[in-house]
Amino acid sequence: MSADLVFTNARLVLPDEILSGWMAVSDGIIQEFGRGTTRSGMDLGGDLLIPGLVELHTDHLETHLRPRPMVRWPEASAIMAFDAQIAASGITTVFDCVRTGHDLDLVTAYQEVETVVAALADAEKRCLLRVDHRLHVRCEICADDVVSTTGRLMDRYRVDLISLMDHTPGARQFTSLDAWRTYYGGKSGRPESELDRLVQLKRKQFAKNYLNNRRGIVELAAAGRTVLASHDDATPAHVDESIGDSVAIAEFPTTVEAARLSHAAGIKVMMGAPNVVRGGSHSGNVAAEELARAGVLDILSSDYVPASLLFGAFDLARRVEGLDLAQALRCITATPARAAGLNDRGEIAIGKRGDLVRVAVSEGLPVVREVYRGGRRIL
Numbered sequence: 117m118s119a120d121l122v123f124t125n126a127r128l129v130l131p132d133e134i135l136s137g138w139m140a141v142s143d144g145i146i147q148e149f150g151r152g153t154t155r156s157g158m159d160l161g162g163d164l165l166i167p168g169l170v171e172l173h174t175d176h177l178e179t180h181l182r183p184r185p186m187v188r189w190p191e192a193s194a195i196m197a198f199d200a201q202i203a204a205s206g207i208t209t210v211f212d213c214v215r216t217g218h219d220l221d222l223v224t225a226y227q228e229v230e231t232v233v234a235a236l237a238d239a240e241k242r243c244l245l246r247v248d249h250r251l252h253v254r255c256e257i258c259a260d261d262v263v264s265t266t267g268r269l270m271d272r273y274r275v276d277l278i279s280l281m282d283h284t285p286g287a288r289q290f291t292s293l294d295a296w297r298t299y300y301g302g303k304s305g306r307p308e309s310e311l312d313r314l315v316q317l318k319r320k321q322f323a324k325n326y327l328n329n330r331r332g333i334v335e336l337a338a339a340g341r342t343v344l345a346s347h348d349d350a351t352p353a354h355v356d357e358s359i360g361d362s363v364a365i366a367e368f369p370t371t372v373e374a375a376r377l378s379h380a381a382g383i384k385v386m387m388g389a390p391n392v393v394r395g396g397s398h399s400g401n402v403a404a405e406e407l408a409r410a411g412v413l414d415i416l417s418s419d420y421v422p423a424s425l426l427f428g429a430f431d432l433a434r435r436v437e438g439l440d441l442a443q444a445l446r447c448i449t450a451t452p453a454r455a456a457g458l459n460d461r462g463e464i465a466i467g468k469r470g471d472l473v474r475v476a477v478s479e480g481l482p483v484v485r486e487v488y489r490g491g492r493r494i495l
Contacts, residue, residue, distance in 0.1 A: 122157030144490035168208025168471030217259030389428030
């Protein structure tokens with residue numbers, strides 16, 4: 117057997133089963149695999165060999181850029197630290213989230229967003245990154261400048277995913293104004309009187325901008341052939357709107373009803389892996405595990421904790437009856453890859469990319485031992 121990389125004595129996680137066997141990778145592509153062992157190759161000692169994880173929604177880079185209040189860390193250093201953490205979590209393809217549209221409750225300006233995107237592009241050009249980084253633009257639909265800033269970003273950089281966000285108090289994620297006040301008040305430290313004023317301003321922005329801006333962003337996505345995601349859909353009307361806009365992914369639907377309707381329409385339902393690990397939503401909405409039990413959970417996202425992606429899949433396999441490990445791992449490999457239009461990765465199959473993760477299991481917990489991107493070891 118002639119190959120760049122051969123694994124033996126491994127438990128290969130295929131789309132529908134776990135196979136005790138071997139695998140050969142050449143020129144960054146999976147060439148062969150089968151049952152049993154080979155005389156040569158890297159002995160994995162019975163560890164799992166799984167496809168590299170595909171993360172569609174993480175804003176964890178922000179933690180590295182702003183490690184403390186009022187502290188802004190240099191972009192290149194923050195990006196490399198973030199990239200290393202992503203790789204250590206078993207993620208080989210990551211969609212980095214940036215936000216367009218000047219939201220009234222945030223101070224981030226468009227120029228700061230473009231500075232980060234430019235730094236990501238520069239790091240990739242200089243081969244500083246272990247992981248395949250792609251751009252996910254989160255559009256705050258009600259913001260006055262969201263269409264113009266998104267268009268400007270798309271003119272200058274490759275955008276791989278766009279999501280449509282509406283954080284109007286009293287709707288979607290925050291149907292409860294008390295929950296909104298607790299979240300934003302705690303995040304910003306603003307007094308009640310200022311929160312009251314912000315509620316009124318954001319509701320006025322919704323009335324003025326929502327329909328036209330949503331149409332404008334949908335048109336930009338269509339023109340750029342960019343995958344489109346909804347965000348925090350809660351009602352049948354929200355889902356109908358998503359269907360009409362050719363949305364492919366439903367990020368974090370907040371109700372079982374919205375998740376069921378999205379799934380039935382062929383829209384892939386994404387929920388947060390921290391929601392699984394913690395046992396529920398931090399904002400009091402539907403639990404990801406409940407959707408998994410209902411058979412309408414398609415994708416997990418690490419959201420704000422990269423390590424949660426692998427832990428969340430293992431937790432689902434352990435806790436949800438009828439969902440085995442191979443099926444649970446599809447939520448973080450094959451299904452997000454397909455949803456994002458990346459048909460060359462996400463599963464162990466001949467002809468697919470050699471994006472692979474060696475995972476040991478210690479008392480039920482997954483431990484990332486080695487990570488390969490295109491057949492090259494990156495961890």
